[in-house]
Amino acid sequence: QVQLVESGGGVVQPGGSLRLSCATSGFNFKNYGMHWVRQAPGKGLEWVSFIHYDGEKKYYADFVKGRFTVSKDRSQNILYLDMSGLRPDDTALYYCAKGDGYCISGICSRWLGPWGQGTLVTVSS
Amino acid sequence: SYALTQPPSVSVAPGETARITCGGNFIGSKGVNWYQQKPGLAPVLVISDDGDRPSRIRGRFSGSEAGNTASLTITRVEAGDEADYYCQVWDSSADIGVFGGGTRLTVL
Numbered sequence: 001q002v003q004l005v006e007s008g009g010g011v012v013q014p015g016g017s018l019r020l021s022c023a024t025s026g027f028n029f030k031n032y033g034m035h036w037v038r039q040a041p042g043k044g045l046e047w048v049s050f051i052h053y054d055g056e057k058k059y060y061a062d063f064v065k066g067r068f069t070v071s072k073d074r075s076q077n078i079l080y081l082d083m084s085g086l087r088p089d090d091t092a093l094y095y096c097a098k099g100d101g102y103c104i105s106g107i108c109s110r111w112l113g114p115w116g117q118g119t120l121v122t123v124s125s
Numbered sequence: 126s127y128a129l130t131q132p133p134s135v136s137v138a139p140g141e142t143a144r145i146t147c148g149g150n151f152i153g154s155k156g157v158n159w160y161q162q163k164p165g166l167a168p169v170l171v172i173s174d175d176g177d178r179p180s181r182i183r184g185r186f187s188g189s190e191a192g193n194t195a196s197l198t199i200t201r202v203e204a205g206d207e208a209d210y211y212c213q214v215w216d217s218s219a220d221i222g223v224f225g226g227g228t229r230l231t232v233l
Contacts, residue, residue, distance in 0.1 A: 017157055025195030037168075037222075037224075039180065042180070044209075044211065044224060044226050044227040045162075045168065045211050045213075045224045045227065046158070046224065047213075047221065047222030047223065050182065050220075050222065059220040059221060060221075061198075061221060061222075062126070062221075095167060095168070100173070101156070101174075101215065103217075106217060107154075107217045108154070108215050108217045109174050109215055110156075110215040110220075110222065111156070111158040111170060111173040111213070111215075112158070112160075112168075112170065112213070113160075113168075113169070113170030113173075114167075114169075114170070115167040115168055115169070116167065117167055119168060
Protein backbone atom coordinates (compact mmCIF):
# COMPACT_ATOMS: atom_id res chain seq x y z
CA GLN A 1 0.00 0.00 0.00
CA VAL A 2 1.00 3.62 -0.43
CA GLN A 3 3.13 4.97 2.40
CA LEU A 4 4.54 8.44 2.95
CA VAL A 5 6.80 9.20 5.91
CA GLU A 6 7.93 12.73 6.64
CA SER A 7 11.02 13.61 8.65
CA GLY A 8 13.36 16.51 9.28
CA GLY A 9 11.18 18.69 11.45
CA GLY A 10 12.46 20.32 14.62
CA VAL A 11 13.02 23.57 16.43
CA VAL A 12 14.82 26.31 14.50
CA GLN A 13 15.53 29.95 15.22
CA PRO A 14 13.92 32.72 13.14
CA GLY A 15 15.90 33.19 9.94
CA GLY A 16 17.15 29.61 10.05
CA SER A 17 16.89 26.77 7.56
CA LEU A 18 15.54 23.24 7.56
CA ARG A 19 15.15 20.41 5.05
CA LEU A 20 12.07 18.22 5.24
CA SER A 21 12.01 14.79 3.61
CA CYS A 22 9.12 12.57 2.57
CA ALA A 23 10.07 8.96 1.94
CA THR A 24 7.56 7.19 -0.28
CA SER A 25 6.74 3.61 -1.19
CA GLY A 26 3.92 1.55 -2.69
CA PHE A 27 3.45 3.53 -5.89
CA ASN A 28 5.46 4.64 -8.92
CA PHE A 29 6.91 7.89 -7.54
CA LYS A 30 8.25 8.87 -10.96
CA ASN A 31 4.72 9.10 -12.36
CA TYR A 32 3.10 11.34 -9.74
CA GLY A 33 3.26 14.95 -8.69
CA MET A 34 3.58 15.61 -4.99
CA HIS A 35 2.27 18.28 -2.61
CA TRP A 36 3.33 19.86 0.67
CA VAL A 37 0.60 21.16 2.98
CA ARG A 38 0.96 22.64 6.45
CA GLN A 39 -1.27 23.05 9.48
CA ALA A 40 -0.45 25.51 12.25
CA PRO A 41 -1.43 24.36 15.75
CA GLY A 42 -5.21 24.47 16.09
CA LYS A 43 -5.65 25.93 12.61
CA GLY A 44 -6.79 24.75 9.19
CA LEU A 45 -4.94 23.24 6.25
CA GLU A 46 -2.73 25.50 4.15
CA TRP A 47 -1.39 24.41 0.76
CA VAL A 48 2.36 25.09 0.42
CA SER A 49 3.79 23.62 -2.78
CA PHE A 50 3.36 21.20 -5.69
CA ILE A 51 5.96 19.57 -7.93
CA HIS A 52 5.16 17.91 -11.23
CA TYR A 53 5.83 14.21 -11.70
CA ASP A 54 9.05 14.92 -13.62
CA GLY A 55 10.24 17.68 -11.29
CA GLU A 56 10.19 20.20 -14.12
CA LYS A 57 7.42 22.46 -12.86
CA LYS A 58 7.09 23.67 -9.29
CA TYR A 59 4.41 25.86 -7.75
CA TYR A 60 4.38 27.68 -4.42
CA ALA A 61 2.02 29.59 -2.18
CA ASP A 62 2.85 33.30 -2.11
CA PHE A 63 3.81 33.20 1.56
CA VAL A 64 6.72 30.77 0.88
CA LYS A 65 7.79 31.89 -2.57
CA GLY A 66 11.50 32.69 -2.64
CA ARG A 67 12.09 31.01 0.73
CA PHE A 68 11.05 27.37 0.17
CA THR A 69 12.18 25.00 -2.61
CA VAL A 70 10.52 21.70 -3.46
CA SER A 71 12.39 18.87 -5.19
CA LYS A 72 12.12 15.17 -5.98
CA ASP A 73 14.82 12.50 -5.92
CA ARG A 74 13.28 10.14 -8.45
CA SER A 75 15.97 7.51 -7.89
CA GLN A 76 15.35 7.34 -4.14
CA ASN A 77 11.59 8.02 -4.21
CA ILE A 78 12.00 10.93 -1.80
CA LEU A 79 10.32 14.33 -1.84
CA TYR A 80 12.08 17.30 -0.24
CA LEU A 81 11.17 20.73 1.00
CA ASP A 82 14.11 23.05 1.62
CA MET A 83 13.05 25.90 3.87
CA SER A 84 15.06 29.03 4.54
CA GLY A 85 14.34 32.43 6.06
CA LEU A 86 12.01 30.73 8.49
CA ARG A 87 9.61 32.89 10.47
CA PRO A 88 7.59 32.18 13.62
CA ASP A 89 4.41 32.00 11.51
CA ASP A 90 5.94 29.06 9.58
CA THR A 91 5.46 26.99 12.75
CA ALA A 92 3.23 24.10 11.70
CA LEU A 93 2.86 20.41 11.09
CA TYR A 94 4.06 19.83 7.52
CA TYR A 95 2.42 17.06 5.50
CA CYS A 96 3.46 15.57 2.19
CA ALA A 97 0.75 14.10 -0.01
CA LYS A 98 0.62 12.15 -3.25
CA GLY A 99 -0.88 14.20 -6.04
CA ASP A 100 -3.46 13.08 -8.54
CA GLY A 101 -5.63 14.76 -11.11
CA TYR A 102 -5.67 15.84 -14.73
CA CYS A 103 -5.45 18.88 -16.99
CA ILE A 104 -7.56 19.71 -20.04
CA SER A 105 -6.58 22.72 -22.17
CA GLY A 106 -4.64 24.24 -19.30
CA ILE A 107 -7.41 23.88 -16.73
CA CYS A 108 -6.39 21.39 -14.06
CA SER A 109 -8.17 19.49 -11.34
CA ARG A 110 -5.73 18.31 -8.68
CA TRP A 111 -6.37 16.45 -5.45
CA LEU A 112 -4.23 15.06 -2.65
CA GLY A 113 -4.09 11.60 -1.20
CA PRO A 114 -2.85 9.67 0.60
CA TRP A 115 -1.07 11.91 3.12
CA GLY A 116 1.85 11.25 5.44
CA GLN A 117 1.57 11.65 9.21
CA GLY A 118 3.38 15.00 9.20
CA THR A 119 6.55 16.45 10.70
CA LEU A 120 6.46 19.37 13.13
CA VAL A 121 8.44 22.53 12.45
CA THR A 122 8.75 25.04 15.27
CA VAL A 123 10.33 28.42 14.60
CA SER A 124 11.21 30.10 17.85
CA SER A 125 14.08 31.88 19.55
CA SER B 126 -6.54 35.40 -4.71
CA TYR B 127 -9.15 32.66 -4.91
CA ALA B 128 -10.95 31.90 -1.65
CA LEU B 129 -13.24 29.13 -0.41
CA THR B 130 -15.75 29.75 2.39
CA GLN B 131 -16.99 27.05 4.75
CA PRO B 132 -19.20 27.34 7.85
CA PRO B 133 -17.10 26.84 11.00
CA SER B 134 -19.41 24.19 12.40
CA VAL B 135 -22.29 21.88 11.56
CA SER B 136 -24.18 19.76 14.08
CA VAL B 137 -26.38 16.77 13.31
CA ALA B 138 -28.03 13.95 15.23
CA PRO B 139 -27.00 10.33 14.61
CA GLY B 140 -28.83 8.80 11.69
CA GLU B 141 -29.62 12.17 10.13
CA THR B 142 -28.06 13.77 7.03
CA ALA B 143 -25.23 16.31 7.30
CA ARG B 144 -24.53 18.83 4.56
CA ILE B 145 -21.32 20.86 4.60
CA THR B 146 -21.05 23.72 2.12
CA CYS B 147 -18.10 25.33 0.35
CA GLY B 148 -18.58 28.62 -1.46
CA GLY B 149 -16.35 30.14 -4.12
CA ASN B 150 -16.63 32.23 -7.28
CA PHE B 151 -17.28 30.07 -10.34
CA ILE B 152 -16.64 26.99 -8.22
CA GLY B 153 -18.63 25.01 -10.77
CA SER B 154 -15.75 25.41 -13.20
CA LYS B 155 -13.33 23.77 -10.78
CA GLY B 156 -13.07 20.24 -9.47
CA VAL B 157 -13.88 20.29 -5.76
CA ASN B 158 -12.24 17.83 -3.40
CA TRP B 159 -13.16 17.04 0.20
CA TYR B 160 -11.02 15.79 3.08
CA GLN B 161 -11.88 14.39 6.49
CA GLN B 162 -9.50 15.01 9.39
CA LYS B 163 -10.03 13.37 12.76
CA PRO B 164 -8.18 14.68 15.84
CA GLY B 165 -4.46 13.89 15.82
CA LEU B 166 -4.60 12.26 12.39
CA ALA B 167 -3.67 13.25 8.86
CA PRO B 168 -6.42 14.30 6.44
CA VAL B 169 -8.08 11.63 4.30
CA LEU B 170 -9.52 12.26 0.83
CA VAL B 171 -13.24 11.40 0.85
CA ILE B 172 -14.45 12.99 -2.41
CA SER B 173 -12.39 13.95 -5.48
CA ASP B 174 -13.26 15.98 -8.56
CA ASP B 175 -16.72 17.04 -7.37
CA GLY B 176 -18.20 13.63 -6.77
CA ASP B 177 -15.83 10.68 -7.14
CA ARG B 178 -15.44 8.54 -4.06
CA PRO B 179 -12.17 6.66 -3.36
CA SER B 180 -12.72 2.93 -3.07
CA ARG B 181 -12.17 2.83 0.71
CA ILE B 182 -14.75 5.56 1.40
CA ARG B 183 -18.23 4.43 2.25
CA GLY B 184 -21.20 5.22 0.04
CA ARG B 185 -22.73 7.50 2.68
CA PHE B 186 -20.39 10.30 1.46
CA SER B 187 -21.26 12.22 -1.70
CA GLY B 188 -20.38 15.52 -3.34
CA SER B 189 -22.42 17.94 -5.44
CA GLU B 190 -22.41 21.48 -6.81
CA ALA B 191 -25.05 24.15 -7.44
CA GLY B 192 -24.28 27.69 -8.46
CA ASN B 193 -21.33 29.02 -6.52
CA THR B 194 -21.59 26.40 -3.80
CA ALA B 195 -20.24 22.86 -3.51
CA SER B 196 -21.58 20.50 -0.88
CA LEU B 197 -20.43 17.40 0.93
CA THR B 198 -23.36 15.28 2.04
CA ILE B 199 -23.07 12.54 4.65
CA THR B 200 -26.15 10.36 5.05
CA ARG B 201 -27.02 8.23 8.10
CA VAL B 202 -24.44 10.07 10.16
CA GLU B 203 -22.54 8.04 12.75
CA ALA B 204 -20.51 9.08 15.78
CA GLY B 205 -17.37 8.07 13.88
CA ASP B 206 -18.04 10.77 11.27
CA GLU B 207 -17.26 13.48 13.82
CA ALA B 208 -14.27 15.32 12.34
CA ASP B 209 -13.08 18.46 10.58
CA TYR B 210 -13.93 18.58 6.88
CA TYR B 211 -12.06 20.69 4.32
CA CYS B 212 -12.89 21.52 0.71
CA GLN B 213 -10.08 22.14 -1.77
CA VAL B 214 -9.68 23.21 -5.38
CA TRP B 215 -6.81 23.83 -7.75
CA ASP B 216 -6.73 27.42 -9.02
CA SER B 217 -5.36 26.99 -12.54
CA SER B 218 -5.12 30.75 -13.14
CA ALA B 219 -2.48 31.02 -10.40
CA ASP B 220 -1.32 27.39 -10.28
CA ILE B 221 -1.92 27.06 -6.56
CA GLY B 222 -3.94 24.83 -4.29
CA VAL B 223 -6.65 26.42 -2.16
CA PHE B 224 -8.29 24.99 0.96
CA GLY B 225 -11.43 26.18 2.65
CA GLY B 226 -11.19 27.13 6.31
CA GLY B 227 -12.67 23.84 7.46
CA THR B 228 -15.95 22.78 9.08
CA ARG B 229 -16.18 20.88 12.36
CA LEU B 230 -18.92 18.28 12.21
CA THR B 231 -20.39 17.49 15.61
CA VAL B 232 -22.60 14.45 16.07
CA LEU B 233 -25.04 15.27 18.84
